[in-house]
Amino acid sequence: MRARTLVHGQAAPGPPERLIKGVVFAVLSAAVVIPFLTVFSTSVAPTEQISDAGGLVLFPRGLDLTAYEAIFSGGVVTRALAVSVFVTGVGTALSLFVSCLLAYAISRKHFVLGRPVLLVVLIGMLFSPGIIPVYLVVKQTGLLDSLWALIIPTMVSGFNVIVLRSFFQGIPDELTESATIDGASEWEIFSRIVMPLSKAVLAVIGLFYAVGYWNSFFSALLYIDDATKWPMQLVLRTYVVNDAAMGQADIGSERMPPQTSLQMAILVVSMVPILIIYPFLQRHFAKGVLTGAVKG
Known part of the structure; x- marks a missing residue:
């Protein structure tokens, strides 16, 4: 088995470890970004889409700035x-x-x-x-x-x-x-x-x-x-x-x-x-x- 590359005197993480870290980072990022995206999307979503969704919208079908106006x-x-x-x-x-x-x-x-x-x-x-x-x-x-x-x-x-x-x-x-x-x-x-x-x-x-x-x-x-x-x-x-x-x-x-x-x-x-x-x-x-x- 080939030895791992040393980084700062320690073994560099292998592909499974990097994959796990990437998945955890992606999940945490999504947990932070999705609420902000939902808030903004709902604020600019058309009235009909908000009514159909019953509240919050993640991906608006159009851009409606009536709320800001x-x-x-x-x-x-x-x-x-x-x-x-x-x-x-x-x-x-x-x-x-x-x-x-x-x-x-x-x-x-x-x-x-x-x-x-x-x-x-x-x-x-x-x-x-x-x-x-x-x-x-x-x-x-x-x-x-x-x-x-x-x-x-x-x-x-x-x-x-x-x-x-x-x-x-x-x-x-x-x-x-x-x-x-x-x-x-x-x-x-x-x-x-x-x-x-x-x-x-x-x-x-x-x-x-x-x-x-x-x-x-x-x-x-x-x-x-x-x-x-x-x-x-x-x-x-x-x-x-x-x-x-x-x-x-x-x-x-x-x-x-x-x-x-x-x-x-x-x-x-x-x-x-x-x-x-x-x-x-x-x-x-x-x-x-x-x-x-x-x-x-």
Whole structure:
């Protein structure tokens, strides 16, 4: 029997092993891709085909954009999309800024309150204050029915702060010490040395924050009464959970598509921004996660 080819000192997998891996990979890929394809296909499928299929369609027989015309003509989805973009953009920027400042402070060895602040962050990860106390705080600070209520209460994540702290501690001390000798302030060290070296972990943490803000609907359900300030996910929940009659009345299109088509179209619109952003951050993702989580 001929010996297997060695790859990195180990025997290369044979044809049966490669076949099994290929089948498993194909099954997992199909499990991820088929739901997305079904959602998009149903949103553009003709009304008759949706009715014949009794709901979801995998391969549309034509292209019908009535659902997209309907949801964008009334302004409900457009307004909600603008709200979500604002909350996600501003919230992610503020969260990154505050989290980086906090993580950098507790990563510095000479910071006297480093351990007490770190203990507070860890306690915040383990124990949640609950819905009612947070609601009372939001109410007392005058944030009810304000878009800032969707940003400020969830601005800092303890987990993300710990990941950033671990990464900042991995930066060689020689860099910061030499900058201190040259007369650089802490802010200059933070902004000119630490931040440029942290692009990978910042991309990962920024993606975590952005996805959290974009997908959040429960905060809006608690704090926002004005329907004109609803984010995209709360509008989507209204169409999926409730009877779409109210949503269709708000849309006001002459020829209304089926409820299922409307739901799938709104779902597609809610997924597109994250799907567009992720490829630009994907190359930093694995590096940022490993660098922020492993010290050696």
